[in-house]
Amino acid sequence: PILPALGVLGMVAIPTLTVLVATSDGVRLRWVLIAIVVTWGVLIGNVVDPHLVDWRLWFVGAFDTAVVIIGLRRGLVATFGVIGAACALGIAILAVRGEVALVPLAIATFQSVTWGFGAGAFNLLLGRAGRRIGDQETERAEAVRRAVALVAKEEELAARRGALDAQVVPYLERIAAGEELDAQAR
Numbered sequence: 001p002i003l004p005a006l007g008v009l010g011m012v013a014i015p016t017l018t019v020l021v022a023t024s025d026g027v028r029l030r031w032v033l034i035a036i037v038v039t040w041g042v043l044i045g046n047v048v049d050p051h052l053v054d055w056r057l058w059f060v061g062a063f064d065t066a067v068v069i070i071g072l073r074r075g076l077v078a079t080f081g082v083i084g085a086a087c088a089l090g091i092a093i094l095a096v097r098g099e100v101a102l103v104p105l106a107i108a109t110f111q112s113v114t115w116g117f118g119a120g121a122f123n124l125l126l127g128r129a130g131r132r133i134g135d136q137e138t139e140r141a142e143a144v145r146r147a148v149a150l151v152a153k154e155e156e157l158a159a160r161r162g163a164l165d166a167q168v169v170p171y172l173e174r175i176a177a178g179e180e181l182d183a184q185a186r
Contacts, residue, residue, distance in 0.1 A: 003046055006042060006043060006046045007043070007046065007059075010039060010043045010059050010062075013035075013039045014039065014059060014062045014063060014066070017032060017035055017036050017039060017066060018063075018065050018066040018069065020032045020035075021033070021036065021066050021069050021070060021073075022069045022073075029073075029074075033070070033074075033078070033082055036063070036066055036070075036082055036086065037082055037085045037086045037089060038089065040059070040060075040063055040082075040086030040087075040089075040090065041085070041086045041087070041088070041089025041090040041092075041093065042089070042090070042093065043059045043090070044060075044086065044087065044089070044090020044091070044093065044094065044105065045089070045090050045092075045093025045094055045096075045097070046093075047094070049099075060105075060108040060109055060111070060112055061108075061111055061112070063086075063112055064111060064112055064115045067079060067082070067083065067112045067115050067116045067119065068115050068116070068118075068119040069119075070082055070116070070119070071115070071116050071117075071118070071119025071120040071122070071123055072119045072122065072123050073123075074123075075120050075123050075124065076116070076117065076120030076121070076123075076124070079116035079117075079119065079120050080113075080116060080120075083109065083112055083113060083116055087105060087109060090105065091105070171185055
């Protein structure tokens with residue numbers, strides 16, 4: 001049987017779940033994703049006439065924001081897992097009612113799939129950019145380490161050169177002055 005109260009519950013649940021999916025982490029996020037699947041699936045199963053694409057599938061588009069957030073936070077697998085599980089649950093409920101109609105549901109869900117794919121792809125690109133930035137930061141840190149090591153070597157060489165000059169220059173000055181060096185100095 002169709003329950004109008006489920007539509008009202010959906011109007012409250014969808015924005016609430018959207019906020020929760022944006023603010024939850026870890027185990028709590030998993031429970032929020034499960035709640036989205038159940039809410040979405042039950043709303044699909046509560047459609048008055050699943051053979052028509054009209055306002056009665058309003059909630060599919062209402063989940064777009066949640067789908068985008070899932071795509072950005074969890075990636076493509078989680079996004080399509082939620083969409084697929086919700087549609088499968090809804091189809092199962094419709095099948096129990098004897099009213100399975102896949103085409104209207106596919107048409108209504110196309111927008112969510114598109115948003116999910118876009119957000120998931122954007123998440124992949126952000127991840128790739130983050131890894132590249134991390135690689136460049138690692139390379140930069142290695143270059144800084146090598147530069148610091150080079151400066152330390154140059155300072156060591158300068159100190160050695162200064163010590164050598166302190167030992168050798170007096171003898172060179174004596175030789176330049178024409179002084180005869182003893183055996184030990186030679």
